[in-house]
Amino acid sequence: xxxxxxxxxxxxxxxxxxxxxxxxxxxxxxxxxxxxxxxxxxxxxxxxxxxxxxxxxxxxxxxxxxxxxxxxxxxxxxxxxxxxxxxxxxxxxxxxxxxxxxxxxxxxxxxxxxxxxxxxxxxxxxxxxxxxxxxxxxxxxxxxxxxxxxxxxxxxxxxxxxxxxxxxxxxxxxxxxxxxxxxxxxxxxxxxxxxxxxxxxxxxxxxxxxxxxxxxxxxxxxxxxxxxxxxxxxxxxxxxxxxxxxxxxxxxxxxxxxxxxxxxxxxxxxxxxxxxxxxxxxxxxxxxxxxxxxxxxxxxxxxxxxxxxxxxxxxxxxxxxxxxxxxxxxxxxxxxxxxxxxxxxxxxxxxxxxxxxxxxxxxxxxxxxxxxxxxxxxxxxxxxxxxxxxxxxxxxxxxxxx
Amino acid sequence: xxxxxxxxxxxxxxxxxxxxxxxxxxxxxxxxxxxxxxxxxxxxxxxxxxxxxxxxxxxxxxxxxxxxxxxxxxxxxxxxxxxxxxxxxxxxxxxxxxxxxxxxxxxxxxxxxxxxxxxxxxxxxxxxxxxxxxxxxxxxxxxxxxxxxxxxxxxxxxxxxxxxxxxxxxxxxxxxxxxxxxxxxxxxxxxxxx
Numbered sequence: 001x002x003x004x005x006x007x008x009x010x011x012x013x014x015x016x017x018x019x020x021x022x023x024x025x026x027x028x029x030x031x032x033x034x035x036x037x038x039x040x041x042x043x044x045x046x047x048x049x050x051x052x053x054x055x056x057x058x059x060x061x062x063x064x065x066x067x068x069x070x071x072x073x074x075x076x077x078x079x080x081x082x083x084x085x086x087x088x089x090x091x092x093x094x095x096x097x098x099x100x101x102x103x104x105x106x107x108x109x110x111x112x113x114x115x116x117x118x119x120x121x122x123x124x125x126x127x128x129x130x131x132x133x134x135x136x137x138x139x140x141x142x143x144x145x146x147x148x149x150x151x152x153x154x155x156x157x158x159x160x161x162x163x164x165x166x167x168x169x170x171x172x173x174x175x176x177x178x179x180x181x182x183x184x185x186x187x188x189x190x191x192x193x194x195x196x197x198x199x200x201x202x203x204x205x206x207x208x209x210x211x212x213x214x215x216x217x218x219x220x221x222x223x224x225x226x227x228x229x230x231x232x233x234x235x236x237x238x239x240x241x242x243x244x245x246x247x248x249x250x251x252x253x254x255x256x257x258x259x260x261x262x263x264x265x266x267x268x269x270x271x272x273x274x275x276x277x278x279x280x281x282x283x284x285x286x287x288x289x290x291x292x293x294x295x296x297x298x299x300x301x302x303x304x305x306x307x308x309x310x311x312x313x314x315x316x317x318x319x320x321x322x323x324x325x326x327x328x329x330x331x332x333x334x335x336x337x338x339x340x341x342x343x344x345x346x347x348x349x350x351x352x353x354x355x356x357x358x359x360x361x362x363x364x365x366x367x368x369x370x371x372x373x374x375x376x377x378x379x380x381x382x383x384x385x386x387x388x389x390x391x392x393x394x395x396x397x398x399x400x401x402x
Numbered sequence: 403x404x405x406x407x408x409x410x411x412x413x414x415x416x417x418x419x420x421x422x423x424x425x426x427x428x429x430x431x432x433x434x435x436x437x438x439x440x441x442x443x444x445x446x447x448x449x450x451x452x453x454x455x456x457x458x459x460x461x462x463x464x465x466x467x468x469x470x471x472x473x474x475x476x477x478x479x480x481x482x483x484x485x486x487x488x489x490x491x492x493x494x495x496x497x498x499x500x501x502x503x504x505x506x507x508x509x510x511x512x513x514x515x516x517x518x519x520x521x522x523x524x525x526x527x528x529x530x531x532x533x534x535x536x537x538x539x540x541x542x543x544x545x546x547x548x549x550x551x552x553x554x555x556x557x558x559x560x561x562x563x564x565x566x567x568x569x570x571x572x573x574x575x576x577x578x579x580x581x582x583x584x585x586x587x588x589x590x591x592x593x594x595x596x
Contacts, residue, residue, distance in 0.1 A: 025546075056576070058545065069430075072447055076425060076455070319480075369561060
């Protein structure tokens with residue numbers, strides 16, 4: 001018997017041997033086990049000790065009472081039957097309504113045609129690079145006035161019908177912009193540098209959490225048929241419901257149109273991908289600036305990834321969408337992510353630059369884990385280098401990966 | 403397991419028998435696992451129900467798996483923790499100032515089963531006191547579920563290295579707590595067997 005080899009093992013070795021563990025689990029208290037112990041001829045000390053440790057965890061199950069189990073199963077079975085039935089009905093409907101959908105298609109076509117007549121102009125974020133101090137979060141009013149938000153985690157609230165803002169819950173800033181007709185000038189901008197974040201409440205009650213390295217342009221008051229804001233970077237939106245006035249987030253890559261819902265958008269100009277994760281409600285995502293661009297409808301717990309290079313939108317299910325907004329709470333959890341994506345995010349949080357040879361990551365496996373963003377960059381790198389198995393060196397704001 | 407893969411695919415094809423099979427093969431395990439986290443039966447059962455409802459809702463888009471139990475446990479653990487934290491938050495509102503920790507895998511109640519008086523239970527209780535919650539949890543996966551390190555890492559969201567370290571520290575503490583008194587117990591067990 002090959003099991004005889006176990007008598008030469010230490011306790012630790014036995015406890016790392018998967019076959020030994022399953023042997024113990026399988027034969028607990030059976031004759032087979034006792035025969036095995038007898039066959040050890042007095043050398044069974046380690047085996048018994050390892051078995052004792054394994055069996056500590058092998059306590060008898062508390063069984064779910066049959067009645068409760070049956071009731072739970074009845075619920076699940078009914079839910080299943082109902083959902084299968086609905087799916088079948090839906091398939092039938094597609095068949096009978098085929099003709100109607102052609103009509104609908106024509107109507108949509110006409111609608112799209114009229115849309116051509118008024119192509120939307122992409123918003124241009126003003127270039128403040130020369131005029132501002134780097135690393136300071138700023139609110140730039142439509143009047144041209146700039147306000148330093150100063151805090152690492154700032155808060156801005158648009159005060160309704162007052163033409164004013166509440167900053168960090170303690171000071172009020174008036175926006176003296178003449179409410180000119182020129183729509184472009186009537187946008188305020190909030191600029192969050194790397195290493196900072198901000199929470200913003202818009203005039204309609206919509207809440208926006210802006211992540212590091214992001215900018216958002218928004219009006220003092222929403223006018224017209226849609227509530228439009230412009231984003232470069234990452235933001236989590238809790239949109240106030242207003243069925244008459246859809247809310248649209250426009251970015252350089254994609255537009256997201258909603259009625260009232262919660263979702264996260266990450267669309268940095270420098271990134272090759274733009275990502276939308278829907279937590280609640282319903283949204284439609286489409287490529288920016290294309291008149292016939294296909295609208296992708298998203299359901300809760302889905303992620304839409306848009307690749308700017310290939311101009312393709314891919315829809316994926318996301319078991320735990322909350323992962324994507326964990327940055328609001330100050331930690332970052334990632335599951336099966338490309339190491340370069342993870343590094344790009346850390347760059348923004350900590351305002352550091354990574355230097356590495358891209359070729360060395362070609363074969364790297366996707367990584368999963370959780371980082372506490374309150375930790376220093378040193379601590380974060382120590383953890384990450386272990387997971388992704390690389391060596392690194394930190395020199396001021398540069399991290400060199402070997 | 404080929405079997406698991408097949409059942410899973412059948413489930414995705416709306417085969418009711420496959421769903422029944424998944425439920426009945428795992429319900430006792432899931433319930434027992436839930437009890438390690440919380441003693442609130444209705445919370446556990448609600449979470450199991452939600453887990454299955456979502457499987458049914460999303461079945462067309464579920465990924466493939468060759469280990470259904472692992473698939474279930476991963477999703478179930480995350481949901482459980484979320485639900486427990488949610489219910490704790492509400493409790494904090496009720497009893498202000500009372501500090502509540504997340505005692506996953508607490509060693510009270512059914513971990514040390516009904517006959518608390520017998521020698522083995524006392525012994526287990528003593529030994530498990532030497533471990534912290536994370537250590538108890540990881541050894542449960544290793545020695546009760548028989549999962550390997552890769553699977554454990556997926557469940558607990560930790561790296562391979564930290565999993566190894568967690569296990570090795572836990573085993574060292576357990577060995578330490580198996581003092582001479584316990585060796586006597588070992589000896590007893592052996593005697594009876596002979």
